Amino acid sequence: MGVDLGIRQLIATSAYYGWGDSLLDTIKNDFEGSKRFICEQIPKGSIWLYNWSIENDANVIVLENLNFSTMKADKNMVFVLKNLWDYIRKDSHKYGIRVELVSPQYTSQICSNCGRKGIRDTDEFRCPYNNCHITENADVNGAKNVGARYIFEKAFSDIRQGKKLWDSYYLAVFRKTLSIRILDAQLERSKLEPLLNKYNLT
Numbered sequence: 001m002g003v004d005l006g007i008r009q010l011i012a013t014s015a016y017y018g019w020g021d022s023l024l025d026t027i028k029n030d031f032e033g034s035k036r037f038i039c040e041q042i043p044k045g046s047i048w049l050y051n052w053s054i055e056n057d058a059n060v061i062v063l064e065n066l067n068f069s070t071m072k073a074d075k076n077m078v079f080v081l082k083n084l085w086d087y088i089r090k091d092s093h094k095y096g097i098r099v100e101l102v103s104p105q106y107t108s109q110i111c112s113n114c115g116r117k118g119i120r121d122t123d124e125f126r127c128p129y130n131n132c133h134i135t136e137n138a139d140v141n142g143a144k145n146v147g148a149r150y151i152f153e154k155a156f157s158d159i160r161q162g163k164k165l166w167d168s169y170y171l172a173v174f175r176k177t178l179s180i181r182i183l184d185a186q187l188e189r190s191k192l193e194p195l196l197n198k199y200n201l202t
């Protein structure tokens, strides 16, 4: 389950539904006055996420590896996000769920359907390419990219170790996320291509 923690919806997931938009006004308007209330909500949000993952047969929650000290957002919002991020990681094992981290690079800018750069307009993400053209909630699009990035990294590490990719579902997601990875510029195409050819992934 890919997860995007953000300032419009505190938790958005790759399985669409999210949690925490009702807290935003409280955080904005009376953070200090309601700090205790907000802190009480953080475990509730985490538990909501564990249950939503279980309901969707996901035993891995994928979060972005965020650097809160350099985050450009309201300091109260950063406080809430940091606590939520810590809490989700701390208690997941009680629910049989593992939390994995991936790089946050480009996750909000690229299309979760085709991997190319799209247009983000407040709450909405649009892909401008004719053969794709999706419109998606921007946070859900980000959460899908987060989940897809983890699957790519897992699949790529399996290929390197000579293991077979799990099944057609993962293979499909793997293909789709190739462009995400290439955008990251963390992999040189020349190293990737022999592997892709070997496994007929091009």
Ligand SMILES: [Zn+2]
Binding pocket: 111, 112, 113, 114, 115, 116, 127, 128, 129, 132, 133, 134
């Ligand atoms: Zn697209």
